[in-house]
Amino acid sequence: MTVVTEIDLSDHPEYDGHEKIFKMEDKATGLLSFVAIHNSNLGPALGGCRYYTYTNEADAHSDVLRLSRGMTYKSALAGLPLGGGKSVIIAKPDKPKTSNMMEAFGEGLEKIGGLYVTAEDVGTTEEDMVSISKSTSYVSGLPPSETLPLSGNPSPLTALGVFSAVRDVTNAFGERNKLVGVRCGILGLGAVGYALARHLDELGAELVLADINQESLQKAEREFSNVKIVSPEDLHKQDMKVFAPCALGGGLNDKTIPEIKAKVICGAANNQLAERRHGKILHDKGIIYTPDYVVNAGGIIAVAYAYYAQIGKNPFGNEMTRENMIAKIEEIGDTTREICLRSREEDLPTNQIADKMAEDVFLK
């Protein structure tokens, strides 16, 4: 039986006025989970469930508080009828993840009655969402089916959003309409990075690619027209117009920033700035950093459409078709361009402008 307790983390350094935080425990399956609801002004708090080997509970608290806050900002700027929430499950070596554990997690979500809706994140899969759905309906990210045509892996749609931002920002700052001959570097050719490379290749961009996985690099060399491969340590130093971090967070830091020659940084990786102050350092160097949570919102837009279709509600103001969902994802390009133009006009870092714009939406 899953025991759900509301806990108080208001003394935690990452606490940011979160509405509610729950601990969920099930002895039988070894489930130990935390769910944080940061803000639900715009709708139910939707955000993925991370299954991860945290060293201790304090680390799990930091992650769930920080990630749930990020979801509020991401959904608000993407114009979604959703609040921000996130959950983490502590992976334990002696109690591996099982479908029963996921069901027990779903039982906990059912007990908190729809304040939070879960989906995939690092360490959880579509299959896990199916297990969760056995005990609750507050779950998205289910496999596509005849009744759920908008469901499924959102990574190609995340890539589409990043691509729209690269295209619109690059066009707004000089290059007109095309990316022919524009050199774009992608660090990490995974689900998102590879799909982004395909979009950029289609518009004639030159690609500079790096990954620790040689297979995806070889595949890219075979499939795309103009490819140069470099080592992951050297990608950010390349002479290129656009740098797209699509692997891990924290890549924009005191060591890498002085070596970056790109004019625009626009990629899918979460938490690219090692610290907030790095946004200001990039701004002062004249590098246009497009905030990660703005440009990588394609996935959450897709998940939002799929979830509302699944529960039979339509808060979007237009039909919930794939075309309308894609049109909404392409709006990421407009929002990103607006942030960059405002950053230039107001002489403020893009991450500050984006946060302010998001707060104007969810605190209104």
Ligand code: NAD
């Ligand atoms: P993925 O695991 O499919 O791909 C990551 C790629 O990065 C892999 O090819 C991996 O080999 C490579 N990589 C890992 N470490 C590396 C290193 N040190 N140097 C170079 N390459 C390295 O992940 P993904 O789904 O493509 O997501 C990429 C990033 O985008 C992540 O930060 C993720 O959190 C973020 N993101 C993804 C989505 C989505 O819809 N998938 C949505 C929002 C944000």
